[in-house]
Amino acid sequence: MPAWIPGSYMVRDFARHVVRLRATSGGGEVAAVKLDKQTWRCASCAGPLVVVYEVYAWDLSVRAAHLDTTHGYFNGTSVFLCPTGREHRDCVLELRPPDGTGYARWRVATSMARLEAAPHEFGSYTAADYQELVDHPVEMGEHTFLDFEACGVPHEVVISGRHWADMERVCRDLRRICEYHIRFFGEPAPFDRYVFLVMAVGEGYGGLEHRASCSLMCGRDSLPRAGETEVSDDYRGFLALCSHEYFHAWNVKRIKPAVFTANDLRREVHTRLLWAFEGITSYYDELALVRTGLISPASYLELLGRVSTRVWRGGGRFKQSLAESSFDTWTKFYQQDENAPNAIVSYYTKGALVALALDLVIRRDTAGRRSLDDVMRALWERYGKNATGVPEDGVERMAEEATGLSLQTFFDETLRGTDDLPLADLLAEVGVGFTLRIAESPDDKGGSPGESGADRPKPVLGVRSVPEAGGCRLSHVFDGGAAQLAGLSAGDVIVAVNGIRVWGGALAGAVSRYAVGEEIPVHAFRRDELMQFTVALTAAPVDTCVLTLLDDVDQKTFARRDAWLAAIPASRTSPPL
Numbered sequence: 001m002p003a004w005i006p007g008s009y010m011v012r013d014f015a016r017h018v019v020r021l022r023a024t025s026g027g028g029e030v031a032a033v034k035l036d037k038q039t040w041r042c043a044s045c046a047g048p049l050v051v052v053y054e055v056y057a058w059d060l061s062v063r064a065a066h067l068d069t070t071h072g073y074f075n076g077t078s079v080f081l082c083p084t085g086r087e088h089r090d091c092v093l094e095l096r097p098p099d100g101t102g103y104a105r106w107r108v109a110t111s112m113a114r115l116e117a118a119p120h121e122f123g124s125y126t127a128a129d130y131q132e133l134v135d136h137p138v139e140m141g142e143h144t145f146l147d148f149e150a151c152g153v154p155h156e157v158v159i160s161g162r163h164w165a166d167m168e169r170v171c172r173d174l175r176r177i178c179e180y181h182i183r184f185f186g187e188p189a190p191f192d193r194y195v196f197l198v199m200a201v202g203e204g205y206g207g208l209e210h211r212a213s214c215s216l217m218c219g220r221d222s223l224p225r226a227g228e229t230e231v232s233d234d235y236r237g238f239l240a241l242c243s244h245e246y247f248h249a250w251n252v253k254r255i256k257p258a259v260f261t262a263n264d265l266r267r268e269v270h271t272r273l274l275w276a277f278e279g280i281t282s283y284y285d286e287l288a289l290v291r292t293g294l295i296s297p298a299s300y301l302e303l304l305g306r307v308s309t310r311v312w313r314g315g316g317r318f319k320q321s322l323a324e325s326s327f328d329t330w331t332k333f334y335q336q337d338e339n340a341p342n343a344i345v346s347y348y349t350k351g352a353l354v355a356l357a358l359d360l361v362i363r364r365d366t367a368g369r370r371s372l373d374d375v376m377r378a379l380w381e382r383y384g385k386n387a388t389g390v391p392e393d394g395v396e397r398m399a400e401e402a403t404g405l406s407l408q409t410f411f412d413e414t415l416r417g418t419d420d421l422p423l424a425d426l427l428a429e430v431g432v433g434f435t436l437r438i439a440e441s442p443d444d445k446g447g448s449p450g451e452s453g454a455d456r457p458k459p460v461l462g463v464r465s466v467p468e469a470g471g472c473r474l475s476h477v478f479d480g481g482a483a484q485l486a487g488l489s490a491g492d493v494i495v496a497v498n499g500i501r502v503w504g505g506a507l508a509g510a511v512s513r514y515a516v517g518e519e520i521p522v523h524a525f526r527r528d529e530l531m532q533f534t535v536a537l538t539a540a541p542v543d544t545c546v547l548t549l550l551d552d553v554d555q556k557t558f559a560r561r562d563a564w565l566a567a568i569p570a571s572r573t574s575p576p577l
């Protein structure tokens, strides 16, 4: 049984959900001995071996398996044993509905090839080998679905969970994104059918890429309702998520690190390239929204400002490089604790900014004749089409080869160094302003200009906190901040600031009454002990990024901005649905 699922780099030990297992042959019992946490060995037998096992499925995420009275969803990595030595044999999957009239309307949604099953029905499905078998998640239940074509390829959107989505609008918008990405890498698409499996839930967010489908989880309110026409913040996020997983169909499912080509799911597989597979994908997922006209350039820059803010707010970016973040993702990025902001950097967010910086450097230094788009297409031609893995230095070498530039210093600084990226200078070249301000509130995600007068020094504790009965629990204490210097720790529950009770989690407000540099007593419980600290309040860091379209720029700068953000020539846009 696999220990991890491709796309989610953490050992999850799916075998722990195998409740019982029994092997037989010709009706007689065959001894099955467990060799380690995830491997069984069956005694030799004359006829075919039958292994029957029960799997507990109660993980409602895109990564595992979940079964209840409303639906069943699974990734093959959670439920299928891999017969050692027969990984390359073809597989037949027989799906049967649960007994009972309550399940008579259940249907099946998957990108797996049908054998004898009718479309959307229970029955037999087939895969050429084990890797293919586990790369087509399956959703069963009473879901809604609608299909569309992108560049002649049938696509399907399947939504499970209660929702009120305007399915036609979702399909219309996704079609633009899909056609953009297919044409980006060049027709034909590398699959003959594609399925978006969406779970609409009250709260939740996530996605996982597969070769001809993706699994997505989103808040049901992020889906647009009939009659709505604007793109809400949440719907913009949903479209970006779909765009992200779809781009992965090329970038990581087919253009993939060489170390992934052995398909070893038993243990961690380390690569320093995740900045390219997650970071570059994160850059293009949002860029595709503005290039297809689904969002405005201003809306795109707001997104970019928020990504930048997330990077600029983490002190860990000075300690961990992107290459290290990628290599250690198994134990660090995927296992974040209260010290994560102080210790690590995200290869998604900083990776996206490195992709942006690389794109802008290439455009600048080739006078607009090349861009990151050319590098991605070259990677597709060299490594994606024929499924040979990308060596650890392959992306850097290809960036130089496809552009004719020497980029060694750029990559040394951005991938292996920890200095901040020179985004202000690079963005100025395309007529975009990059400025920093202080956060206005704990909810301030950045991306938009602050209220006027918001730049006067504001006192802070240097923490992140969550409300807790009777006070405020410190979830994160930042290195070098006022709270840490005073001796406060993550987990402490602050109950009073300067002798006044902290109500309802309003810690920032309780501190704002005082001045930067002022020393005030803070009372907090550590475990069950009440402690007092003397905190010298520090000024709020200038760590909130704002990107704006500059108006007073020359014609050449305007042209460079257009070339960057409006990349689909009119002749290549598709006709309306």
Ligand code: ZN
Pocket (backbone or CB within 6 Å): 244, 248, 277, 278, 281
């Ligand atoms: Zn991703």
